[in-house]
Amino acid sequence: MRVDKLQSAQLLVVLPGTRTSFRRRVIDALRELVPGSGAFCFFGKEDGRAYGDATRLVDGATKSVKGDGIKLSAAFGFDPKSVVAAPRRAYLATELWPETERAKLKYFADYSIPDGFSHALLLFLHEGGVLFGLAGLERRAGEGEFTEDDKRELEGVAPFIVAGARSQLQYDELSREGAALRALGRVSGIIYVVDRDKKRVVWAADRERGVDWEEDVERLEDQLVDAVETSLAARARGDALPTPPRLPTGSVVAVARIDDDPVFGGARCAVVRVEAPQRPAAIEGLSKREREIARLLVAGYSGVNVAAISGLSENTVRTYVRRLYAKLGVNNRADLVRKLVSPEPSAGPASQIAPPPDSSLVEGDDTLD
Secondary structure, eight states: OHHHHHHHHHHHHHSOOOHHHHHHHHHHHHHHHSOOSEEEEEEOSOHHHHTTSEEEEETTEEEOOOOTTOOHHHHHTOOHHHHHHSSOOEEEHHHHOOHHHHTTSHHIIIIITTTTEEEEEEEEEEETTEEEEEEEEEEEGGGOOOOHHHHHHHHHHHHHHHHHHHHHHHHHHHHHHHHHHHHHSOOOSEEEEEETTTTEEEEEEETTTOOOIIIIIGGGHHHHHHHHHHHHHHHHHTOOOSSOOEETTEEEEEEEEEESOGGGTTOEEEEEEEEOOOOOGGGGGSOHHHHHHHHHHHTTOOHHHHHHHHTOOHHHHHHHHHHHHHHHTOSSHHHHHHHHHSOOGGGGGGGOOOOOSOOOSSTTOOOOO
């Protein structure tokens, strides 16, 4: 009988489905093996987001968990590094906290105690040093305490839940990237999806280097939300922004609405593409002094001013200019500007930039006047 229950529980968590259905299937798998009037599943690799990505069941009815801005580790009082370093996954609550301490933790204080639960059995979903979430069962005093046998039952199904979690995360990423691609038509740079009502980032991706949630999202979240609203408001007015909103990591180059998409729970969202400032490839082969002079020339300074600003003689500046032209394969300052700051030729007429105010440093003109 136990083998049949274990196989049934295993099948529940490896079936494909939505993120919400996965959390519910994890709960059903746990309750298939061990009875409990209460159950919960928090899912996600980001500690600061997993507590809000939750399903909780009490006496067969789903109840909400409010967790915006709350870390899963803080709500349950555990150290993520210690948890993922341990070979085991299942714990009796009494192994982790004294009763008086557990009663003070946010999850238990806000939900377990008000619903009359006295006992808990927890399953940390981790593998390879990565924590995918936390699931568990709860009982009231009259239902009896959880046992070592109950703990072993959950350990038996844990590898399958973790495998299901990995698959679910991959499926989620593909679904969310697909939604972003449909909205933007292109996925490059860092992509963020902002929930406009909750004013928070709900997803982010960077194909080239991945995303560090704390560094790339949390520290920029307020600025991203503001950039989205600024861009959408300007579009609604028919304004053309003179420059795109800027962030410490780059510029917002595209914003598009994503409303009522089930991938993001039907929320009122916007997808944002941020690209880091790119140094023109042509400038990479120049020396530090050559780059300095090139920037002054591109900015429109006269030859005399270039010499004064850089602290060099006019003859020395002439020498640097000749080197610049030779290295970059250009003949005059207008070509230099096109080479360093204009779009690629395929961009069409927009790449034709008029010469800067001073044109003394052109081929055959070394007077610097």
